[in-house]
Amino acid sequence: xxxxxxxxxxxxxxxxxxxxxxxxxxxxxxxxxxxxxxxxxxxxxxxxxxxxxxxxxxxxxxxxxxxxxxxxxxxxxxxxxxxxxxxxxxxxxxxxxxxxxxxxxxxxxxxxxxxxxxxxxxxxxxxxxxxxxxxxxxxxxxxxxxxxxxxxxxxxxxxxxxxxxxxxxxxxxx
Numbered sequence: 385x386x387x388x389x390x391x392x393x394x395x396x397x398x399x400x401x402x403x404x405x406x407x408x409x410x411x412x413x414x415x416x417x418x419x420x421x422x423x424x425x426x427x428x429x430x431x432x433x434x435x436x437x438x439x440x441x442x443x444x445x446x447x448x449x450x451x452x453x454x455x456x457x458x459x460x461x462x463x464x465x466x467x468x469x470x471x472x473x474x475x476x477x478x479x480x481x482x483x484x485x486x487x488x489x490x491x492x493x494x495x496x497x498x499x500x501x502x503x504x505x506x507x508x509x510x511x512x513x514x515x516x517x518x519x520x521x522x523x524x525x526x527x528x529x530x531x532x533x534x535x536x537x538x539x540x541x542x543x544x545x546x547x548x549x550x551x552x553x554x555x556x557x558x
Contacts, residue, residue, distance in 0.1 A: 396510065397447035401484060403427060405445015407502055417505035419457065422487060430499040437471055437490040440505055448479040448510065455509045456487055462505070467493025470506050479509075 398409055402492055404425040412420050424430070425443030432438045455474035462468040471490040487506045491497045499505060529537065 387449045394452070395430050396449065396452075399445040399447070401425070401443045401445065403441065410444070410508065415475060417517060419455075419460070419509040421504040422456070422485065424487075424501060424503045424505045425499050425500045426499060429501070432468065432489055432491040432499060434491055434494055434496060437488060438499070440487045440489055440499055442485045442487060444485050446477055446485055447482070448477065450479050451478055451512055451514075452510055453477060453513045454485070455511060457486070457507050457509060458513055459507055466495075466497050467491060468497050474509075476531045481531075518523055 385436045400407075400409065407423050407425060422442045422444070425441045430438055430440065448454055453476035454479065456470055456472045458469040461535040468489055468491050475488065477485055485508075486556060489499070489505060
């Protein structure tokens with residue numbers, strides 16, 4: 385889908401490798417789509433057994449603008465119908481990476497899944513990213529949340545407050 389809206393967007397160069405030739409270039413499927421689909425550039429079908437993972441080629445090299453990343457994400461339909469998802473989700477493609485974009489699929493379903501040439505296997509969302517200057521600190525500033533993580537918010541009870549001990553480590557306050 386090429387729209388006037390995209391005509392004024394940033395551009396991303398895409399190199400189509402030999403084994404990806406004949407497949408369409410990535411494209412947004414609707415005017416409001418956040419991501420575009422990646423297609424499998426396999427020469428012959430690839431079977432991903434239940435519980436197994438596979439690195440699937442796309443036949444594409446991205447040249448992202450500096451300050452952007454491409455996030456490789458699962459397709460909801462594959463996850464719902466087959467239990468197939470992207471293992472390291474979201475997978476990050478850095479702006480200075482110039483190798484083939486590959487998709488690490490995992491089959492969490494009960495049946496084997498066949499990846500066919502040209503099948504939509506993942507989606508990509510391009511995002512602006514910032515780099516920060518990392519500096520060493522003895523302690524971190526206190527917050528209401530503190531060191532609460534892994535499901536500590538949204539449970540109806542406030543997270544435990546923490547404070548740094550003498551060694552600079554976070555400890556729970558009574």
